[in-house]
Amino acid sequence: LKCLNDSLGPLHRGDLVVFGKRPESGGTSWLASELTFMAPQVPTRIVIFNNEEMREKIQLRLYQAALNKTARELVDMEASADAEYARVLGGDASKIVVYDEPRISVREVEHFCRETNPSIIAFNTLPKVHGFHEEKNDIKRLQKLAQWARELAKEYGPVFGVWQADGTAEGEKWLDASKLAWS
Numbered sequence: 270l271k272c273l274n275d276s277l278g279p280l281h282r283g284d285l286v287v288f289g290k291r292p293e294s295g296g297t298s299w300l301a302s303e304l305t306f307m308a309p310q311v312p313t314r315i316v317i318f319n320n321e322e323m324r325e326k327i328q329l330r331l332y333q334a335a336l337n338k339t340a341r342e343l344v345d346m347e348a349s350a351d352a353e354y355a356r357v358l359g360g361d362a363s364k365i366v367v368y369d370e371p372r373i374s375v376r377e378v379e380h381f382c383r384e385t386n387p388s389i390i391a392f393n394t395l396p397k398v399h400g401f402h403e404e405k406n407d408i409k410r411l412q413k414l415a416q417w418a419r420e421l422a423k424e425y426g427p428v429f430g431v432w433q434a435d436g437t438a439e440g441e442k443w444l445d446a447s448k449l450a451w452s
Contacts, residue, residue, distance in 0.1 A: 301335075
């Protein structure tokens with residue numbers, strides 16, 4: 270998105286991008302759009318740690334974003350969709366990996382990242398990653414989780430985290446950090 274380029278500029282190792290959004294407002298589609306655009310620009314895989322929606326829905330969004338097609342149009346081009354998807358991602362259909370686990374933990378993420386050495390990491394959604402439960406409340410736990418995500422970004426590459434807005438965001442056009450759940 271042009272607005273992302275204008276506001277953030279180029280992304281680098283160490284960058285943590287938190288995407289605050291209202292429920293059912295296109296967070297998965299946003300991730301798919303940005304990650305399929307970035308895929309041919311990075312040397313290794315992009316990993317989406319998904320604890321939100323079904324893997325098939327994420328994969329559909331990735332194909333739609335990469336090929337700029339509706340679900341119906343994808344069905345019509347079934348025979349060529351996989352080859353075209355691979356071409357758009359830079360020649361490798363497996364450039365974006367969806368790690369689908371509803372109760373994914375910090376430990377699982379770290380293990381998978383050591384195995385795959387991703388260029389970009391994305392969480393759909395970050396607050397639902399399990400870990401740091403020794404903290405006395407959710408605010409402290411989520412602070413540690415965000416710091417952990419920043420450390421992943423320093424080690425591997427940019428990290429994207431989708432984060433739900435809370436009830437105070439209702440009717441707001443522009444959300445700031447205070448509108449994020451548990452912020």
